[in-house]
Amino acid sequence: MIHKYKMYDTNIVLDINSGAVHVFDDAACDVVDIYRTRSRDEILETLSSKYSEEEILEAYNEVSALESKGLLFSEDSYADAVGKWERKPVVKALCLHICHDCNLRCKYCFASTGSFGGHRTMMDAGTGKKAIDFLIEKSANRRNLEVDFFGGEPLMNFEVVKEIVEYARSREKEAGKNFRFTITTNALLLNGDNKEFINKNMHNVVLSIDGRSETNDRMRPRIDGSGTYGSILPKIKDMAESRNQDNYYVRGTFTRENLDFAEDVLHLADQGFKQISVEPVVAARDSGYDIREQDLDMLFSEYERLAYEYVKREKEGKGFNFFHFMIDLQQGPCVIKRLGGCGSGHEYLAVTPEGDLYPCHQFVGDEKFKMGNIHQGEFNAGSQQDFQKSNVYTKKDCADCWAKFYCSGGCAANAYQFNNDINVPYKIGCELEKKRVECAIWIKTQE
Numbered sequence: 001m002i003h004k005y006k007m008y009d010t011n012i013v014l015d016i017n018s019g020a021v022h023v024f025d026d027a028a029c030d031v032v033d034i035y036r037t038r039s040r041d042e043i044l045e046t047l048s049s050k051y052s053e054e055e056i057l058e059a060y061n062e063v064s065a066l067e068s069k070g071l072l073f074s075e076d077s078y079a080d081a082v083g084k085w086e087r088k089p090v091v092k093a094l095c096l097h098i099c100h101d102c103n104l105r106c107k108y109c110f111a112s113t114g115s116f117g118g119h120r121t122m123m124d125a126g127t128g129k130k131a132i133d134f135l136i137e138k139s140a141n142r143r144n145l146e147v148d149f150f151g152g153e154p155l156m157n158f159e160v161v162k163e164i165v166e167y168a169r170s171r172e173k174e175a176g177k178n179f180r181f182t183i184t185t186n187a188l189l190l191n192g193d194n195k196e197f198i199n200k201n202m203h204n205v206v207l208s209i210d211g212r213s214e215t216n217d218r219m220r221p222r223i224d225g226s227g228t229y230g231s232i233l234p235k236i237k238d239m240a241e242s243r244n245q246d247n248y249y250v251r252g253t254f255t256r257e258n259l260d261f262a263e264d265v266l267h268l269a270d271q272g273f274k275q276i277s278v279e280p281v282v283a284a285r286d287s288g289y290d291i292r293e294q295d296l297d298m299l300f301s302e303y304e305r306l307a308y309e310y311v312k313r314e315k316e317g318k319g320f321n322f323f324h325f326m327i328d329l330q331q332g333p334c335v336i337k338r339l340g341g342c343g344s345g346h347e348y349l350a351v352t353p354e355g356d357l358y359p360c361h362q363f364v365g366d367e368k369f370k371m372g373n374i375h376q377g378e379f380n381a382g383s384q385q386d387f388q389k390s391n392v393y394t395k396k397d398c399a400d401c402w403a404k405f406y407c408s409g410g411c412a413a414n415a416y417q418f419n420n421d422i423n424v425p426y427k428i429g430c431e432l433e434k435k436r437v438e439c440a441i442w443i444k445t446q447e
Contacts, residue, residue, distance in 0.1 A: 002073065003402035004032060007442040008308065013072070014441065016402050020071040021329055023445050027051045028059040035063050036073065082339055082393050089384045091138035093146035093343070094131055095350040095361045098123050098154040098161055104186050104228065106220045108255055108281045108289045114152035116352070116365040122157045123353040128164035130374045131351045136175045138379075148182045150350075150361055155189035158197075165201050182206065184251075186220070187232040190239060199242055207236045210252040211264020211278065218257060237272065245274040249323065252278040255289035259298050262306040269313070269320045277323035280432055282362075282414050291428050300435045307439035311446045327406070327440040341408035345371075345387025359387055362413030387412065387422070395423045397430070407433045 001016040011029045013022040024032065030047055038046065040060055047056050066072035100121045102114030114120065132147070139145055147168065149161050161183070168179045183198060184206040198205055209232060210216040217227030240248055250273045254261035265278050280299075283290040291299070306322070313319050342348060345359030352364055355374040363369040372378035392398040392409045410433065414426040 001076070001400075001402060002032065004029060005438055007304065007438060010442060010445055012438075012441060012445060014402065015066075015072045015074055016405065017076045017078075018071050018074040019329070019405065020066070020074075021441055021444070022066065022072070024062075025059070027055045028062055031056065031059040031063050032072075035060075035067075078339060079393055079399075082391055087388065088140070089346040089381070089388050090140045090142055091135060091347060091349060092142050092144070093148070093348045094135050095148045095150050095348070096123065096128060096131055096164065097151065097350060097352045097361070097364065098128070098149050099152035099157040100353050101156060102152040102186070103156065103188055103223065104153070104220055105223055105225075108219060108253060108283050108287075110282060110362060111152070111364070118365060120152075121353040123160055123351075125160050125163040125167075127351070127353065127355045127375070128160060129167045130355060132164065132168045132171065134351075134374045134379075136171060136177060139177070143176060144178050144180065146180050146182070148184070150184050153186055153189070154183055155185050155194060158189075158194050162197060180204075184208065186228070187235045187239070188222075188228060190232075190235040195239060195242060198239075203247060205239065205243070205248045206251045207232075207239060207248060208252070209233070209236055209250050209268070210254070211258070211261070212267045215254075215258045215264050216252075219253070219255065233271070240273055240275075245272075249275045249277045252276075253281050254278055255281040255283065256291060256295060257289065259295055260302060261299075262302040262309070265306055265322060266309060269318075274320045275323075276320055279324075280429070282411075282417065282426070282429070285418075291432075293428065296428070296431055299432060303432075303435050303439050307443055311443055324436040325440045325443055327437070327444065329441070329444055338405045338408055339391045339393070341391075341410070341412070344412050345390075346384045359383075360413060362411075363416075390422055395425060397425050397427075401430070401434075403430075403434045403437050406437045 003014040003016060005012055011024045011026065013024055013029065013032055030050065031043060034043055034046060043060060044053060044056050063072060100115055100118065105113045135145055154161055165181060172179060180203040181201055182204040183202050186208045210219055213229040216229045220228055222228060236250060250268050252264060254264065258264060261278055265276055268276050280291050281289050307325065310322060310325060348360060349371065350358045350361045350364050351374065357371040357373065357379065358364045358369055359371065371380040371383050390409070390412065392404040395409050398404045398409050410425040410429055412422040414429050415424055416422050418426045
């Protein structure tokens with residue numbers, strides 16, 4: 001399988017199964033189109049009105065050489081093997097819902113402004129420590145473990161965050177584990193004390209801001225309806241600088257209210273941020289904020305415009321990292337990750353303030369996906385195996401998609417939200433992912 005496209009006068013051909021990326025001239029691109037259906041002489045005749053015989057033969061020989069090396073039209077070596085994998089599920093990461101409450105009322109919030117459709121509650125330290133014990137037990141021989149502090153707004157319950165971190169550190173040596181912590185915050189409650197603790201203990205920090213002041217304040221108001229941009233921007237800037245512009249992300253969301261989202265990304269770059277992620281909203285159909293098929297052409301143009309500016313700024317010495325444009329063509333994720341994705345439901349689980357277990361933070365509150373409770377010693381290993389078995393070959397729409405090894409089948413929670421099946425991908429998400437991959441690879445061709 002190959003995928004061929006043109007972006008800003010660059011002809012790019014991807015060999016999907018080998019992962020090879022080729023930049024071809026026009027003649028080679030035309031040869032690729034008919035190479036497998038016509039002989040060399042027929043190709044010479046077909047293209048003779050566009051190119052000289054020398055150009056066609058050079059292109060033909062190039063394509064033929066790449067094919068012989070397994071770098072073009074290569075066979076899929078994973079399809080048969082994936083069904084034979086016998087892997088015991090291992091939990092390596094937890095998302096701890098420290099606080100099912102929030103001091104914002106974001107209009108697009110998938111978590112019902114922090115409550116996840118239930119009561120506004122806080123995780124106690126005992127539950128957090130039980131979660132650490134659970135992770136150590138279920139991680140088998142894996143040494144490196146990850147814990148994400150999530151909400152709602154985790155800084156509303158920060159003393160418990162500190163207790164959990166200290167408890168995990170106290171267990172590291174005897175358990176033979178190494179914990180890496182991340183916290184996601186809207187930054188309203190950031191101050192010198194919690195910033196110091198975060199910088200000392202958190203491997204990564206995610207700072208929520210949607211971009212321009214008008215974009216952010218329209219979508220992310222306080223409980224009283226007032227905007228937050230003016231309050232959080234200085235705090236987020238200070239946090240980013242205190243981490244030497246590394247090991248953090250400013251993370252935003254775009255909706256139908258700001259389809260020109262590239263402006264928000266560039267605004268954040270103009271504020272000096274070097275690690276930026278702005279992602280499409282996943283909102284209920286007809287909510288008013290949801291991305292629709294008629295929006296895709298504009299969003300594709302925005303991604304291309306952003307890619308062009310991304311390259312331009314890098315050459316000017318004003319570069320920044322945009323999460324969706326970061327792609328490793330030399331090594332990249334391991335095969336299992338490329339086929340199975342983020343690991344939700346088997347490697348990665350969410351824990352509510354009450355100790356309930358779910359496949360990930362986006363499934364929390366849906367009782368159909370409750371996998372147990374750490375206080376009661378319950379864990380549904382069968383459900384864990386169901387999630388583990390889901391991969392690009394169990395998803396009909398993925399099996400023949402050129403982007404399957406880049407997106408790894410997409411988000412299970414989004415698939416279920418829109419199609420009631422974790423193996424039926426969310427179509428709009430697929431289209432946006434494919435465009436991001438095309439842009440990311442074009443960027444690589446310009447380096």
